[in-house]
Structure formats: structure tokens, C-alpha cells
Amino acid sequence: MATKTVVLGVTGGIAAFKVLELIAILKHSGIHVIVIATPAATRIITPKQFTKAGATNVLTQLFQPNFDYKKILKARRVEHIDIAQSSSLIVIAPATANIIAKLAAGIADDYLTTTVLAATCPILIYPSMNTVMWRNPVTQKNVAYLRSLGMQIITPVSGILACGTEGEGRLPAVKKISDEIMAQLSRTNSLQGKRVLVTAGGTREPIDAVRFLTNRSSGKMGIAIAEECYLRGANVTLLRSRTSVQPRYPLNEYLFDTADDLEQFVEKHIRQADICFHVAAVSDFLVEKNPLKLSSQKSHTLTLLPRPKIIDTIKKQNPKVFLVSFKAEAGLMDDGLVDAAKKKLKESQSDVVVANHIDRPNQGFGVDTNEVFIVTKQGAVTHVPLTSKHQVAQQTLNLALKTVFT
Numbered sequence: 001m002a003t004k005t006v007v008l009g010v011t012g013g014i015a016a017f018k019v020l021e022l023i024a025i026l027k028h029s030g031i032h033v034i035v036i037a038t039p040a041a042t043r044i045i046t047p048k049q050f051t052k053a054g055a056t057n058v059l060t061q062l063f064q065p066n067f068d069y070k071k072i073l074k075a076r077r078v079e080h081i082d083i084a085q086s087s088s089l090i091v092i093a094p095a096t097a098n099i100i101a102k103l104a105a106g107i108a109d110d111y112l113t114t115t116v117l118a119a120t121c122p123i124l125i126y127p128s129m130n131t132v133m134w135r136n137p138v139t140q141k142n143v144a145y146l147r148s149l150g151m152q153i154i155t156p157v158s159g160i161l162a163c164g165t166e167g168e169g170r171l172p173a174v175k176k177i178s179d180e181i182m183a184q185l186s187r188t189n190s191l192q193g194k195r196v197l198v199t200a201g202g203t204r205e206p207i208d209a210v211r212f213l214t215n216r217s218s219g220k221m222g223i224a225i226a227e228e229c230y231l232r233g234a235n236v237t238l239l240r241s242r243t244s245v246q247p248r249y250p251l252n253e254y255l256f257d258t259a260d261d262l263e264q265f266v267e268k269h270i271r272q273a274d275i276c277f278h279v280a281a282v283s284d285f286l287v288e289k290n291p292l293k294l295s296s297q298k299s300h301t302l303t304l305l306p307r308p309k310i311i312d313t314i315k316k317q318n319p320k321v322f323l324v325s326f327k328a329e330a331g332l333m334d335d336g337l338v339d340a341a342k343k344k345l346k347e348s349q350s351d352v353v354v355a356n357h358i359d360r361p362n363q364g365f366g367v368d369t370n371e372v373f374i375v376t377k378q379g380a381v382t383h384v385p386l387t388s389k390h391q392v393a394q395q396t397l398n399l400a401l402k403t404v405f406t
Helices: 014-028 047-053 069-075 079-086 097-105 111-117 131-135 137-148 174-185 220-231 259-272 311-317 334-348 389-404
Strands: 005-010 032-037 057-059 089-095 123-127 157-160 166-170 195-200 235-241 252-256 275-278 285-287 304-306 322-329 352-357 369-376 381-388
Touching (some): 005 079, 005 111, 089 097, 097 123, 123 174, 131 166, 195 259, 220 235, 235 259, 275 311, 322 389, 334 352, 334 369
Parallel strands (some): 005 032, 032 057, 235 252
């Protein structure tokens, strides 16, 4: 990786002390780190501490004591503009409610906010604050607005906070932040110009006016695929369930509840897609829905009607789309899982099938890890041992791209 420059915006949250470790990690990775600290942040960490940790430069004031506007006019160069437009990535960690509100309002009254307002690179924001402050409707409105502008807001994690309460508001582990920064800096254009359709999450089929039949899918695998495609420059359309986890990046997304909802979205978007990753856990059954609420005072019999599979219709609607489907099974040995994947290849006309067990620890629904077998229509089988779903997404993309472009 060529040398990259990261602007690290540090605001006055107690978690500011953690960025010293982050700076050291990034420096060790060969990254130039320019720290822009707000006045409140310097009350927690001094500029000398940032420099000692490995920061290339530490900036705290727009106007230095010796500021001379004539020098600016002569050189036609403004430092914070140069930094904003030459950096590879801007990261704000920790991001207080105050800085989030300022950015949402377009306020530019210090070095950090003026730099962000002039930036053309990706912006990664790590909120860190009291749980009530984070959940405050004003903060959530500001976060939603910044996301709509394309800024990437990483939801804080839960735990014991500096104020002594427990809940959402903690800065993620420094290793996770550094991993995300490196992922951002490693972005390629391997999918530039490609239109990718991704489905994620589980469907919910109504039983009556208040109850439904669903599955345990969290959408994590599908979201990981969508995010990896985004990082590789694709134009991503994400069809995800309302109950799934949310993507970290600003994707073009549509939310579904039922299999019928998802089917309609697929029909609308599949013809424009170059690549489709059908990861959603779609119900195999329709339920004869009672329009009213079933009485809890007596027994009921549910009639489950087999539902045509969405995956089997995709190639019929767009024969040219490169189709990657997912197969989840229980009660099979590895050989049986691979055989099930090969069968799905033929039935759905998929180009690649990614198969996994759902009855083994730390695999399948709801967890952050998975072990998969990637099977291509050419007969190749690739085993990906237990790893994070983001790593599975990367390896699936790598293999798919080799197949698409060879």
C-alpha cells in the first residue's frame, strides 16, 4: 500500500485517551497521521502526547499567533483546505454529540469542522457519549442526516461508560477502529462501474394480524457482502429486512418484511444488476393468514404452503447476471454440505454457491463468524475455515471476481 495520510479528528470525550494507541498502530503500519484536536480535546490529551504517540502533525488552532493574511494571499494556499483535499481519509474519534451537531448544521468554527466541511475524501465518525445523549432524538436526527450525506457513522458499543452507567456509548476497541481504517485505505476499484444487488436478512410471514413466522437471520453476512462491494467501488443496491443489522456505509437500500415484498424488490432491480448476491434467508412457506387476531383460548392448526423460491427466478429475469447464492444446512457432514451446494447450483443456475452449517458453534445465524464452502459451477470447491463474516465476504468477492473476469 502506498503511503496514505489520515486526518484524525479528536474531540473532548473522555475516550480521547484511547487514540494514542490508535496513532501508534497507524504509524507502525506506515500511515501518516495528522491530528486535529478541538480545544476541549487538548484538555484531555496534550499536543506533545499526540506527537510522542507518532502523529506527523498536530493542529489545534485555525489562526496561529503569527498569522498573516498577506502570506495566505501571496501563496494562494490555505493549510486546512490543503489538508482536507489531500488526505485519504478523515476519522473523528471520539466524536461527541457536540461535533456531530456542528457537522449536521454545517458549522465551521474551528480547525476540525472547517477541514471536514472542505473534505472530498471518505469521512468515518465514531460517536462516544453517555447513553441518554446518544439516544436523544436530536442526536439521532443529526446522525441520520450525516449518514444521508455519505458520512460513515459507526454505532457505539455497549458497556460501562465513564459516567458509571451501562449502555450504548462506548468507543469500539482500538483494534477494531484500526482494522476499519486499514480496510478503508485498502479500497480498490475492482468493482468500479458494476451494479451489484445484495439481499440480506430474514423474511416474516404473517400468521394473523399480530403474529408472524420468521427465522433467526440477522443479515450480518449479507451486510458484510454489501459493504465489501461498496469498498471495491461498486454501485450497491441492498435489499434488507427491517429486522436486520444496519450497514455502516451509505448504501442505496430498500427494506422488506415478507418474501413477497422481497420478490417485488428483486423483480424491480435484478434486470439492471451485473452481479447479484442472494444472501437473504427467505421463508420456504406461506401461511394461511387469519385477518384477525387468533384467540389464545383455544388450539389452532397452521397450514404451511410451500413457496416458490426467489433464487430460482433470478436467472430467468436476467440471464446475464452473475449470481452468487447462499445455502444454509443442518445435520450434514462437510461432504453432504458441498453436495447440497452443487445441487443448488443446478436448480438455481447460480454461478457460485456459498454453503454453511447452521448447527455448529459460532456459525450461521446471528453470530459474527462463519465457516463456508464456496462452490463454483466449474466444480471448484474452496473451504474458508471459521473466521469473521467480513473475511468470508472478502474471500467470496475475491473468488467471484476471478470467475467474472476470467
